[in-house]
Amino acid sequence: MPEPRIDACDVLVVGGGPAGLSAAVALRSAGVERVVVAEREVVAGGVPRHCAHPGFGLRDRRRAWSGPTYARRLVEDALSAGVDLRTGTMVTDWAARDEDAGGGAPGLAVPDAWVTSPLGRARVVPRAVVLATGARERPRAARMIAGDRPDGVYTTGQLQAMVHLHGRAVGSRAVVVGSAPVAWSAVLTLREAGCRAVAMVTDGPAADIPAPAAVAAQAALGVPVVRRSHVVRIVGRQRVRAVEVRHLDTGAVATIDCDTVVLTADWTPESELSARLGLEVADGFAGPRVDAALRTSRPGVFAVGNLLHPVDTADVAALDGRHVARAVAGWLSDERDRPVATRVRPGWPFAWVAPGLLAAGAGVSANGRLLAWPTQRVRTPRVRVEQDGVVVAERTLRWPTAPGRAYRMPWSLLDACDPAGGDIVVGLRE
Amino acid sequence: MTAVLPVRADVVVVGGGVVGCAVARELAGHEIDGRPLDVVVVEARGDVGDGTSKANTAILHTGFDATPGTLEARLVARGYELLGAYAAEVGIPVERTGAILVAWSADELAALPSLLSKAQANGYADARLVEADEVYAAVPALGAGALGGLAVPGESIICPWTTTLAFATEALGRGARLVRDTRVVDVRPGPVDTEVVTTAGRIRTTWVVNAAGLGGDELDRMLGHDRFTVVPRRGELLVFDKLARPLVDVIVLPVPTAKGKGVLVSPTVFGNVMLGPTAEEVPDRGDTSTSDAGFAFLLGHGRRLLPALLDVDVTAAYAGLRAATEHADYVVDVDAGQRYVLLGGIRSTGLTASMALAEHTVRLLREAGADLRPRPVLPPPARMPNIGEAFVRPYQDAERIAQDPAYGRIVCFCERVTRGEIRDALAGPVPPADLDGLRRRTRAMMGRCQGFACGAEITSLLEAGHA
Ligand SMILES: Cc1cc2nc3c(=O)[nH]c(=O)nc-3n(C[C@H](O)[C@H](O)[C@H](O)COP(=O)(O)OP(=O)(O)OC[C@H]3O[C@@H](n4cnc5c(N)ncnc54)[C@H](O)[C@@H]3O)c2cc1C
Ligand SMILES: Cc1cc2nc3c(=O)[nH]c(=O)nc-3n(C[C@H](O)[C@H](O)[C@H](O)COP(=O)(O)OP(=O)(O)OC[C@H]3O[C@@H](n4cnc5c(N)ncnc54)[C@H](O)[C@@H]3O)c2cc1C
Numbered sequence: 001m002p003e004p005r006i007d008a009c010d011v012l013v014v015g016g017g018p019a020g021l022s023a024a025v026a027l028r029s030a031g032v033e034r035v036v037v038a039e040r041e042v043v044a045g046g047v048p049r050h051c052a053h054p055g056f057g058l059r060d061r062r063r064a065w066s067g068p069t070y071a072r073r074l075v076e077d078a079l080s081a082g083v084d085l086r087t088g089t090m091v092t093d094w095a096a097r098d099e100d101a102g103g104g105a106p107g108l109a110v111p112d113a114w115v116t117s118p119l120g121r122a123r124v125v126p127r128a129v130v131l132a133t134g135a136r137e138r139p140r141a142a143r144m145i146a147g148d149r150p151d152g153v154y155t156t157g158q159l160q161a162m163v164h165l166h167g168r169a170v171g172s173r174a175v176v177v178g179s180a181p182v183a184w185s186a187v188l189t190l191r192e193a194g195c196r197a198v199a200m201v202t203d204g205p206a207a208d209i210p211a212p213a214a215v216a217a218q219a220a221l222g223v224p225v226v227r228r229s230h231v232v233r234i235v236g237r238q239r240v241r242a243v244e245v246r247h248l249d250t251g252a253v254a255t256i257d258c259d260t261v262v263l264t265a266d267w268t269p270e271s272e273l274s275a276r277l278g279l280e281v282a283d284g285f286a287g288p289r290v291d292a293a294l295r296t297s298r299p300g301v302f303a304v305g306n307l308l309h310p311v312d313t314a315d316v317a318a319l320d321g322r323h324v325a326r327a328v329a330g331w332l333s334d335e336r337d338r339p340v341a342t343r344v345r346p347g348w349p350f351a352w353v354a355p356g357l358l359a360a361g362a363g364v365s366a367n368g369r370l371l372a373w374p375t376q377r378v379r380t381p382r383v384r385v386e387q388d389g390v391v392v393a394e395r396t397l398r399w400p401t402a403p404g405r406a407y408r409m410p411w412s413l414l415d416a417c418d419p420a421g422g423d424i425v426v427g428l429r430e
Numbered sequence: 431m432t433a434v435l436p437v438r439a440d441v442v443v444v445g446g447g448v449v450g451c452a453v454a455r456e457l458a459g460h461e462i463d464g465r466p467l468d469v470v471v472v473e474a475r476g477d478v479g480d481g482t483s484k485a486n487t488a489i490l491h492t493g494f495d496a497t498p499g500t501l502e503a504r505l506v507a508r509g510y511e512l513l514g515a516y517a518a519e520v521g522i523p524v525e526r527t528g529a530i531l532v533a534w535s536a537d538e539l540a541a542l543p544s545l546l547s548k549a550q551a552n553g554y555a556d557a558r559l560v561e562a563d564e565v566y567a568a569v570p571a572l573g574a575g576a577l578g579g580l581a582v583p584g585e586s587i588i589c590p591w592t593t594t595l596a597f598a599t600e601a602l603g604r605g606a607r608l609v610r611d612t613r614v615v616d617v618r619p620g621p622v623d624t625e626v627v628t629t630a631g632r633i634r635t636t637w638v639v640n641a642a643g644l645g646g647d648e649l650d651r652m653l654g655h656d657r658f659t660v661v662p663r664r665g666e667l668l669v670f671d672k673l674a675r676p677l678v679d680v681i682v683l684p685v686p687t688a689k690g691k692g693v694l695v696s697p698t699v700f701g702n703v704m705l706g707p708t709a710e711e712v713p714d715r716g717d718t719s720t721s722d723a724g725f726a727f728l729l730g731h732g733r734r735l736l737p738a739l740l741d742v743d744v745t746a747a748y749a750g751l752r753a754a755t756e757h758a759d760y761v762v763d764v765d766a767g768q769r770y771v772l773l774g775g776i777r778s779t780g781l782t783a784s785m786a787l788a789e790h791t792v793r794l795l796r797e798a799g800a801d802l803r804p805r806p807v808l809p810p811p812a813r814m815p816n817i818g819e820a821f822v823r824p825y826q827d828a829e830r831i832a833q834d835p836a837y838g839r840i841v842c843f844c845e846r847v848t849r850g851e852i853r854d855a856l857a858g859p860v861p862p863a864d865l866d867g868l869r870r871r872t873r874a875m876m877g878r879c880q881g882f883a884c885g886a887e888i889t890s891l892l893e894a895g896h897a
Contacts, residue, residue: 004828040843041883090840092825114826116846118835121828139880141669142743146720149748151865154885161886168886232722268743272844272878275673 004114005122009034009084011328012113012126014091014273017046018314019305020132021074021083022060022321023328028081030329035083036124038115040090044078045071046134048314050160053188059315059367060322068164070314089117091124094277110300111277128328131288131296131303132321133270135310137182140234140263147234147244153261156186163193171259175243176200176223177231178264180404186262187223197223199256201231201245204403205377226256234261265404267310274303283345284352284373285310291359292411293327294320294366295338300331309354309371312406316367323366338362340420347384347427349376349401360419365411372409372426374401382429385413388422394429401428435609435631439470442626442635444614444649446473448483448590448784449776450641451597456788457639457795458604460802467802469606470635471598472628474613474645476863477870479594481643483781484870485718485750487667487707488698490514490524491782492584494549494557495686500759503552506779509786513593514586516785520600520811522592523699523818529585529681530560530568532576534734538685539577545685546580557582571677573734585681589699590781591870592814597784598860599812604805608860614642617652619768637769637800639791644715644753646761646774658761658774662715662751663690665707666724668732669746671878674703674739682735691778693731695739700845700873701819702745705732711754718749745878752777762790766798815851817873824848841891842884844877852888856895868892 010032013020016039027035043049048056051067058064065073078085094111113124137155152171154162162168170193176186179202187197200223218225226245232253233244242257269287279288280297287310288296288303296303304324305317330336341359346352350372355365378401385393393413401407409426417424441457443450454471461467475481490513493506517524533539542559549557558581565579566572602608609630616627617638626633642649647660675697684692690709698704708724725747732739754777755761761774771794773787780787796802816823824830824837825846831838836850855862855871862868865875865888874888875881881888 040840088839090825090843090846092840092846116825116831116838116840118831118838120831120838121826136879136882138743139878139882141746141880142878144725144744144747146722146725146747148719155880155882157882158885161883162889166886166890168889237716270879272673 005120007036007122007124009036009124009126010332011035011128011130012124013037013130013132014113015039015046015132015134015305016044016085016087017132017134017305017317018048018074019134019317019321020130021045021078022318023130023132023304023324024083024085025077025081026322026325027328028083030325032329032332036126037078037083037085038089038091038113038124039085039087042088044075044085044087047157050157050164051185052164052192053185056314060318061315074318086117089115091115091273094273095123128300128302128331130324130328131274131301131307132305133273133307135267135269135306137263138266138268143263143266145231145234148237150234150236150238150240152240152259153234153263156182156189156262156264159186159262160189163189169193170195171240172196173198173258174260174262175231175256175258176262176264178202178266178404179204179225180265183264186264187221190262191221195260197221198258199224199226201226201229203228203230203248231261269307269310271307274307277301282352282354282356289343289356290354291338291341291357292355292362292365293359294324294355295327295359295362299337300335302328309406312371316406320366342419342421342424344414344424344426346372347386347425348430349374349378350407350427351375353426358414358417358419358424368411370409370411370413370426372407374403374407377402378428383409383413383426384429385417385424385426387417387424392416435612435628436470436607436633439633439635440468441470441637441639442633443469443471443639443641445641445643445645446471446478446598446608446610447481447641447643448479448594448597448781449643449773449787450639451478451594451601452784452788453639453641453773453791454601454606455597455604456785456792458601458606459805459808460792461805462801466605466805469601470633471601471606471608472612472614472626473608473610476611477867478598478608478860479591479870480867482750482753483590483594485667485748486590486781487694487696487704488588488590488781489681489696490586490588491779492554492582493552493782494554494582495545496552496779497758498548498551501762502760502779502783505760505783505786505790507553508789509783510584512785512789513588513782517588517593520596521814521816522596523589523816523821524586525697525699525818525820526586527680527697528581528583529683530565531580531582531683531685532565532572533578533685534575535577541685542578542580549582554584556584568680569678569682571736571738572682573737587681587697587699588781589818592817593781593784595860595871596812596814599814602859603809603812610863614649617649619653619770624769637771637795639771639773641773643776644751646753646772647755650772650774653768653770658755658757660715660753660755660775662712662717663754663777664710664712664717664749664751666720666728666747666749667704667706668725668728668744669698670703670705670739671742671745672701674742675701677736677738678703693728695732695735699818699820700876703739705739707750712751715751718751720747720749724749743878746876764794764798769798771795815854815871824851841887842874842877844879845873847872847874849891852891853895856892862892865889865892
């Protein structure tokens, strides 16, 4: 009976999207020998594989490629850098090492990974792990939308894969839920599939402060925008026939006939593996808490990309990947634990900030940015950083916050904070 | 997909739910006049087990809380034994988790001893009263305020989908025929045989078994009876993300009330946590929609029962309809003159009782004059694909992948479903009719992403398989 193979390597990167592939290339450039990328899809490249529109690679490549071109370039670069890229290969579980059972620090060794591929079941034994598993949109059940359960309800990710990777038809009349930039991608994808977006339903405010995607959809393609509203019920037993939409202020319920519903945004990290490792979790979403060097709470385990900030753009994920190489290489040479650190937590109006940890000697974050997820639009934000209840920095930034888009702030806002002090809170002045 | 309607049968079983399929399997294991009994299952929907049998809480009940002396009490207890053994034989996932029934008020605490005596009256001897600290030792994440409980170690969880499919697979293996997408619209008993009129034509048959679930009363009226009326009682359920599974290792039951069994929390054989069901009478026999009121009600219970549950996402929400009637027991009878067996009002325990109902059907037919004898030689038992978490799945099986790399090609990532399993389901004896049917056979797309990553590919695989 074949035993699972044992596979030793220096670094196991889990996930071959922009973040994971960029990390692997940077690790090879830093002189790391055996870098394995496990990618569960048959084709690596991550989400951009099915984003047909241009604009990928601005910050990391100074290009504006289409998603598929960008994904292809990342894969080519990884292969020519000598990365051991294994597609159709999924990390399904962690395996405790034997020494975990003994004395020392139980459960704190770098974990082994169980992987499955058509080549077999293998136990990968790495010296360091980089988690790059990305993020996804919440599906219908997690949003608790009641009603019948017919076919024809998709997330944008599924819609894009159906249309761009499988050339499948969708219906003819779609309701798009949400107005973040990805909702705009959904409208474009629907149009390409010959399906008309008959409404974009957003809980965003009335006409005074328009959401960017809604404006674009309305102006360019004449998609009617239904504001301050939630889809509360899906109607149709076999196939969607309509949705019921409730106005948040008046409570009035209206019915919109459609045969397709696209649920956009409402991001959540693909955090099963990080959760199963018991990594400390960030505030405001289920991904791991990391410091500026992208170290998690477990020595030798790092994380990059949208797993850490659900979601920012692909190029920002790729820059994380480049950034993490230094800390990983450092770990491989001296296996030192993360130093003293304190949490960076979100204040109003942010749902999360990332990195969520300030550690001594961790240096500046990827691209020098502190990312945050705004729940409200603020035209001239004045950022306030507090530690132990004392304001340590305040700065007015020139760019507004917009719900549905990561807000990028300079990491230097934290310069005056003390990694040995208490919690740091980053918010805006009301 | 639909087999051609036969012109003649010994027995027509109306309804391919868990009960109808169990009955068909059992009858096809018998012979009459020295030849195998010719059994035809007629199912209105596109698949077996696509009605109430697909949407329940999936507990293999001991019957400890049934009303002693009823047929239901007897058949649940017997079905528990039969199905438990059968599951091990053919590979239906079962986990012997046990249950703990929790008292949250002085009244409920006071009711526990009578529940214990009821269990004993039902012939179930393993239940015992436990103190609050033992309740919390069994479920450390349980919400505050539990006063005591009744431990019922025999209560178990089972895969409802594999159960129906195993029965159907074995029935077909024994020579029974399955006709799907075909509704029985009239039944005309004559002196020697009966004409069954369907949307796809007529069948002449000697016996008819009514296993039509929610449609049982309508079918019964077609034969001229007026014995019961089905009033669908809807039960909504929430299934939580697998990350919640460590919170609860046993079934946590409430103290039952006059209104029903109440809201429970239970692990599932797929590694999730389930919360539900509600109980609400609905006029429409097809209304398996979920509702905001149902969600709010269940989350309210969840918050009290297992507060940490609300920190994880809901993976699925669905509803099933119990075939409740005005009677407090199953409505089971045989009419020798019409050569007709009624299995009606199989409300909230039919999964567990299914094999006992099948055994009972044989008994009733014999009483009515059918000279049924067990076939001396039967085909070997089915071996069902395992979709349960407690047993080895193909993606974990190095040997299996080495023999056939398709079992190493995971296509549904959240649930670790491989291309080999999807291929097998599509080529199986009872192939799925749609995505939902594929989901019930393999778990594909029933995970936390609900198709974000795999929906497009799996839809394409399903269509290619049908082409
Ligand atoms: C629908 C959608 C539209 C978007 N549109 C845009 C856009 O127009 N422009 C833009 O800049 N950004 C866009 N984004 C965001 C952008 O795609 C992401 O920022 C980027 O892909 C993130 O890169 P990543 O490497 O962190 O994650 P991903 O691209 O998600 O890659 C993660 C990879 O990890 C793999 N993986 C996960 N778990 C495992 C495992 N256990 N084993 C093996 N492999 C695993 C996955 O298969 C995947 O390939 C969009 C995102 C979505 C979901
Ligand atoms: C919320 C809920 C929770 C439950 N929990 C449990 C549990 O934990 N344990 C347990 O043991 N039981 C449980 N049950 C009960 C169990 O699910 C049912 O008793 C069982 O599924 C009934 O099976 P059935 O075959 O009688 O009915 P069904 O599955 O409804 O099958 C009847 C079939 O007959 C077909 N049909 C009807 N009319 C016609 C016609 N005229 N012509 C052709 N076909 C027809 C229908 O399409 C249907 O497929 C629960 C039920 C619900 C609703």
